Amino acid sequence: MKLVITDLKDFSISIKGEHRIIKPQGTIHPCFGCFGCWVKTPGQCVMHDGYENTGMYMSKCTELILISQCCYGGVSPFVKTVQDRAISYIHPDFVIRKGEMHHKRRYQNVIALSAYFYGENITEQEKKTARNLIEANADNYDGRVKNIYFYKTAKELEDILL
Amino acid sequence: MKIALINGSPKTKNSASGILLEDLKSHLSQKAEITEIKLQKTFIPEEIAAELKTMEALVFSFPLYVDGIPAHLLSCLIQLENAHWQNREIYIYGIVNCGFHEGVQAKYALEILQNWCKKTELIWGGGIGAGGGGGLANMPSTKNGHGPKAPIDKALQAMADKILQNKRQKNHYVSVAFPRFLYRIAAQIGWRQMIKANGGKTKDLGKRPEEP
Numbered sequence: 001m002k003l004v005i006t007d008l009k010d011f012s013i014s015i016k017g018e019h020r021i022i023k024p025q026g027t028i029h030p031c032f033g034c035f036g037c038w039v040k041t042p043g044q045c046v047m048h049d050g051y052e053n054t055g056m057y058m059s060k061c062t063e064l065i066l067i068s069q070c071c072y073g074g075v076s077p078f079v080k081t082v083q084d085r086a087i088s089y090i091h092p093d094f095v096i097r098k099g100e101m102h103h104k105r106r107y108q109n110v111i112a113l114s115a116y117f118y119g120e121n122i123t124e125q126e127k128k129t130a131r132n133l134i135e136a137n138a139d140n141y142d143g144r145v146k147n148i149y150f151y152k153t154a155k156e157l158e159d160i161l162l
Numbered sequence: 163m164k165i166a167l168i169n170g171s172p173k174t175k176n177s178a179s180g181i182l183l184e185d186l187k188s189h190l191s192q193k194a195e196i197t198e199i200k201l202q203k204t205f206i207p208e209e210i211a212a213e214l215k216t217m218e219a220l221v222f223s224f225p226l227y228v229d230g231i232p233a234h235l236l237s238c239l240i241q242l243e244n245a246h247w248q249n250r251e252i253y254i255y256g257i258v259n260c261g262f263h264e265g266v267q268a269k270y271a272l273e274i275l276q277n278w279c280k281k282t283e284l285i286w287g288g289g290i291g292a293g294g295g296g297g298l299a300n301m302p303s304t305k306n307g308h309g310p311k312a313p314i315d316k317a318l319q320a321m322a323d324k325i326l327q328n329k330r331q332k333n334h335y336v337s338v339a340f341p342r343f344l345y346r347i348a349a350q351i352g353w354r355q356m357i358k359a360n361g362g363k364t365k366d367l368g369k370r371p372e373e374p
């Protein structure tokens with residue numbers, strides 16, 4: 001399954017095969033750092049606003065595709081909120097990988113992570129930050145990076161096939 | 163000199179971000195007029211945004227979330243980028259604490275803040291990436307340069323000096339002076355205590371719930 005997390009409300013990009021799309025619908029609450037998704041209801045965020053199950057959806061995906069406005073070399077607030085609310089995908093315990101501390105896996109699937117950033121004035125430095133950030137995310141999900149692309153407008157993305 | 167210490171942790175109390183700002187403040191307070199601000203929501207009230215614009219330095223202290231800036235704080239930064247800044251001679255400093263032991267894991271979050279500075283045309287003053295943030299609330303304060311927080315305190319002291327002189331610093335990555343293997347054990351004991359306090363069992367930490 002492909003899991004798409006996007007800040008585009010009017011999402012009209014073609015996707016091949018089975019997929020699920022998480023996009024802005026209603027109000028999303030930002031994480032408030034309680035770790036309840038690890039120690040109260042492991043695997044699920046404690047705030048029930050329709051965005052509490054992303055960790056579980058991630059466990060079912062082979063590809064995680066972020067489609068986001070590029071904000072200073074990172075994803076946009078909506079996409080980031082969804083990511084912050086989905087740390088239950090991993091286990092709270094620590095492991096050492098590549099000499100650095102990370103979290104243990106909760107699930108067995110290995111995620112191929114792609115990011116499609118759009119924005120009029122993405123600087124070279126922001127692109128560099130974004131590439132490194134996505135690599136760091138993949139390390140923390142114990143997955144791998146598949147693609148990282150940059151576009152000027154969200155409209156340009158309509159021609160692609162995910 | 164007017165300095166705003168901005169706590170970007172969404173926690174209402176006992177945030178590591180707040181502890182780090184307290185420590186920074188102890189190195190600043192004699193010589194500065196300090197305003198303490200908490201940003202816990204996705205929006206900054208107008209009067210606070212207006213106040214921030216009157217400062218000479220802004221220090222953002224926040225937790226590392228998914229290798230980046232917590233989403234609510236990112237929304238606030240976007241709001242500030244679009245605010246009307248009359249004076250852009252304002253120095254911006256960042257203190258990012260993270261749960262992992264290596265402060266360098268905060269590197270890209272500091273870069274994002276630096277990139278924001280560039281877009282907002284403010285002056286990047288540099289940052290600290292502090293590893294082992296999860297333990298800060300339980301660690302004793304530094305005495306005579308000793309204790310588990312000593313390396314972080316040293317970095318904060320150096321940053322305070324730069325702030326007071328309107329100078330920049332290179333990003334400084336530090337960790338608590340507490341061995342990584344012990345930090346890991348302590349954290350894992352912590353998760354077990356927490357899940358039990360919530361009525362669960364240790365093995366529940368590894369639950370794999372199916373989607374509803």
Ligand SMILES: Cc1cc2nc3c(=O)[nH]c(=O)nc-3n(C[C@H](O)[C@H](O)[C@H](O)COP(=O)(O)O)c2cc1C
Pocket residue numbers: 031033034035083084085087140171172173176177178179180224225226227228229230259260261262263267294295296297
């Ligand atoms: C949603 C979320 C995401 C996190 N992501 C990371 C991360 O990517 N790397 C890391 O080292 N710690 C991560 N942490 C741990 C926090 O950075 C750590 O607990 C920090 O000390 C919290 O600071 P505070 O008390 O100031 O909020 C994350 C915590 C939460 C709640």
